[in-house]
Amino acid sequence: MSILAYLEPRMPAAEANHPESDRAEHPTENPATRYHRVLGRIAAACQASGRGIDQVRLLAVSKTQPASAIAALARLGQREFGENRLDEAQLKMDALQTHSLTWHFIGPIQSNKTRPIAERFDWVQSVDRPKIARRLAEQRPGHLPPLNVLIQVNADDEPQKAGCAPDQVEALAALIAGLAQLRLRGLMAIPAPRDDESGQLAVFERIHHWYQALKARGHDIDTLSIGMSGDLEAAVNSGSTMVRIGTALFGERLE
Numbered sequence: 001m002s003i004l005a006y007l008e009p010r011m012p013a014a015e016a017n018h019p020e021s022d023r024a025e026h027p028t029e030n031p032a033t034r035y036h037r038v039l040g041r042i043a044a045a046c047q048a049s050g051r052g053i054d055q056v057r058l059l060a061v062s063k064t065q066p067a068s069a070i071a072a073l074a075r076l077g078q079r080e081f082g083e084n085r086l087d088e089a090q091l092k093m094d095a096l097q098t099h100s101l102t103w104h105f106i107g108p109i110q111s112n113k114t115r116p117i118a119e120r121f122d123w124v125q126s127v128d129r130p131k132i133a134r135r136l137a138e139q140r141p142g143h144l145p146p147l148n149v150l151i152q153v154n155a156d157d158e159p160q161k162a163g164c165a166p167d168q169v170e171a172l173a174a175l176i177a178g179l180a181q182l183r184l185r186g187l188m189a190i191p192a193p194r195d196d197e198s199g200q201l202a203v204f205e206r207i208h209h210w211y212q213a214l215k216a217r218g219h220d221i222d223t224l225s226i227g228m229s230g231d232l233e234a235a236v237n238s239g240s241t242m243v244r245i246g247t248a249l250f251g252e253r254l255e
C-alpha cells in the first residue's frame, strides 16, 4: 500500500472485504464518543484502584490511522500519539505540524533508523538494547531537549519478542542514565494477551515490581507504560501511569 494513503481517511480492510462482519465493537461511533468512553474507562479504573485520574496519561496509538483521524482527536484535546513505523509517522508529523503534538515511537527499532527517530520524536518507548540507546544519544540533536526514553521489557521472556530481558533492565537503565542526550523516564511492556483478569494482573504486578526496583536504585523515573484496549483496567490497578490505546479509540486498525 502506498504510504500516502496514511494521509487520507480509508475504510478498514475488514470493513471493505466483509461489510457485515469483523467490525469493531462500535463501528458507527464518532471519534468524540470513543475518546470520551476511553477517558471514562481510565477514570473509572483510577477510582476503583484509589488513584487520582491525573496519575494516568493516555497515549493514542495512531499507527495505521490517517492524519485526519489524529487531527480529530487533537481537536478534542488529545496531545500524545504513538507510532511504530518511521516513514508513516514522519508524513503525519509534517501534515500535523500546527497541532503541537507529542510523538512517541513505540515500535521495534533497527539500528540504521535511529537518526530520524532521535531527530523527530519526543519519546522512544521501545529502547531494548545498549546499541540503540547509544546511537539515539549520539544522534539526538544538541539544540533539542534530551530524548525521553522508556526501556521496553520482554515481560514474558518470549524469545521471539522485542524487549530487554528482565534481568538486563538494571544494566540498561544504568547505561541510559549516563547518556546526556537521553532522559530515562521508566519502563514499557507489551505482555502476551491474557483472557483472565487474574493473569493480566499477575504480569502487570511483575512489571510494576521491576519499575519500583529501578526507583529504589535511585533512578528518577515517572512513567510505567502498560495497558492497551483490552487490559487497561488491570494495568491501572497495577500502577500504570500511561495506557497506550489504539482499537478502543480508532476502531479496527487499517492494516
Ligand SMILES: Cc1ncc(COP(=O)(O)O)c(C=O)c1O
Pocket (backbone or CB within 6 Å): 061, 084, 106, 107, 190, 228, 229, 230, 244, 245, 246, 247, 248
Ligand atoms: C506497542 C503498542 N502499544 C499499544 C497498542 C494498542 O493496542 P490496542 O489496539 O489493543 O489498544 C499497540 C497496537 O498495536 C502497540 O503496538
